[in-house]
Every structure is written in C-alpha cells, then in structure tokens.
Amino acid sequence: MSTLLDVKQLASQRAGRTLFADLSFSLQAGAVLHIEGENGAGKSTLLRSLVGLVELQAGTIQFFPSEHGLAQEWRQHTLFMGHKSAVKAELTALENVALQAQLSGLTQVDAWQLLETVGLLGLEDLPAGQLSAGQQRRIALTRLWYSQAPLWILDEPFTALDTRGIDLLQQRFAQHIEAGGAIILTSHQALTWQPEQLQRLRIQGGEL
Numbered sequence: 538m539s540t541l542l543d544v545k546q547l548a549s550q551r552a553g554r555t556l557f558a559d560l561s562f563s564l565q566a567g568a569v570l571h572i573e574g575e576n577g578a579g580k581s582t583l584l585r586s587l588v589g590l591v592e593l594q595a596g597t598i599q600f601f602p603s604e605h606g607l608a609q610e611w612r613q614h615t616l617f618m619g620h621k622s623a624v625k626a627e628l629t630a631l632e633n634v635a636l637q638a639q640l641s642g643l644t645q646v647d648a649w650q651l652l653e654t655v656g657l658l659g660l661e662d663l664p665a666g667q668l669s670a671g672q673q674r675r676i677a678l679t680r681l682w683y684s685q686a687p688l689w690i691l692d693e694p695f696t697a698l699d700t701r702g703i704d705l706l707q708q709r710f711a712q713h714i715e716a717g718g719a720i721i722l723t724s725h726q727a728l729t730w731q732p733e734q735l736q737r738l739r740i741q742g743g744e745l
C-alpha cells in the first residue's frame with residue numbers, strides 16, 4: 538500500500554506557546570486522519586503547516602515518498618481547503634462553481650451538474666452573498682467532485698452543513714478513499730461514517 542504523506546517530528550509555536558511538538562504520522566492510501574482538539578489547539582495551524590502556509594519550528598514533511606513523480610509536483614496532487622468557504626459574494630452560485638473549476642485548471646466542467654449534486658439547483662442565479670452559510674459551503678465543496686488529487690487536506694469541511702449535507706460529503710469521502718485517495722480533516726464532530734482505516738489525532742494543549 539502506498540504512503541501519501543510522511544511527517545516526522547513536527548513542532549509549531551505561536552505567540553511563544555507550543556501548539557505541538559515531536560509530532561509524527563504517516564498516511565496510507567485509503568486512510569482518513571481525523572484531527573481533533575479544542576478551539577485554539579492548533580488544528581488549522583497543523584494543516585496550514587503541512588501545505589507550507591505556516592512556518593514550522595522543526596520537522597520534515599514528505600509528500601508521496603514512494604512516488605517520485607508525484608512527490609516532485611506534490612502541490613498539483615494535493616487539494617487543500619481552508620475553513621472559510623471562499624466564495625465570491627457578488628458572483629452567482631453558478632458563476633462561483635465555474636470560476637472555482639477554472640482556477641483548478643478545468644475548462645470543461647458541468648457547473649449545472651455540480652450544483653445539482655450538492656443540492657443547489659434552483660439557486661444558481663442568486664449572488665452567493667445572499668445564500669446561507671451552508672449553501673455557500675456546498676458551493677465551495679463542489680471542488681471535491683472533480684478533484685483528481687489523491688490527497689485531500691480539509692479544514693472543518695462539515696462546518697455549516699446540515700445532516701444531509703454531512704451525509705453527502707461523507708459519501709464523497711468514501712468514494713475518494715475507495716479509489717485509493719487519502720484524507721486529512723479537522724472536525725469538532727465525530728464522523729458518522731466509519732472508514733476502515735480511520736486514524737485519530739488529538740492536539741491537546743501542546744501535547745498529543
């Protein structure tokens with residue numbers, strides 16, 4: 538089974554406080570890593586550190602260590618989504634979906650189909666700024682339905698989603714790992730779906 542991510546002895550400090558230290562883990566194809574911890578524990582910092590958005594005090598991160606081709610272009614093969622939905626308030630739902638796809642390098646995406654998939658048909662012409670938080674989240678999440686990246690790193694993907702939205706997202710996660718992908722996610726809520734390879738990591742006041 539191939540390893541998609543291998544991290545060793547990561548350490549991070551913010552404002553003089555150690556968030557985590559000596560943190561090591563690896564992620565195999567088909568695995569889900571659920572990162573837990575209280576508000577301010579350092580979950581987002583860890584995810585942002587993995588993709589190079591926050592500087593670490595120590596440690597090494599190897600993407601796709603057993604696949605040289607993927608490793609060299611790991612950014613192309615890794616999907617990172619931050620905890621904000623990042624939709625453009627003045628663009629319609631449909632325009633947002635199309636724009637996101639374009640920014641991902643896709644020109645031939647069926648934005649209508651994607652809106653239907655995430656349950657937003659009928660709202661396509663409304664400016665995204667007029668949609669609810671959960672509806673905006675659904676727009677942002679359409680990326681997961683065409684992403685070819687094997688590794689997904691998702692900060693609070695369930696935020697603002699209702700029960701059906703959470704179920705829909707977990708179904709998509711299950712497809713992704715069945716296809717040999719892997720997922721790292723943060724969430725304050727327990728998963729209602731139990732993947733076979735579920736790893737849990739709690740960041741707790743600087744201790745693991």
Ligand SMILES: Nc1ncnc2c1ncn2[C@@H]1O[C@H](COP(=O)(O)OP(=O)(O)OP(=O)(O)O)[C@@H](O)[C@H]1O
Pocket residue numbers: 551552556574575576577578579580581582583
């Ligand atoms: N840019 C920054 N500069 C200084 N400190 C920061 C910065 N961003 C975050 N922090 C601090 O780092 C700590 C960890 O923040 P982080 O956002 O990683 O927590 P979290 O576990 O994701 O929390 P939550 O569950 O509330 O989203 C917090 O104490 C926060 O105040």
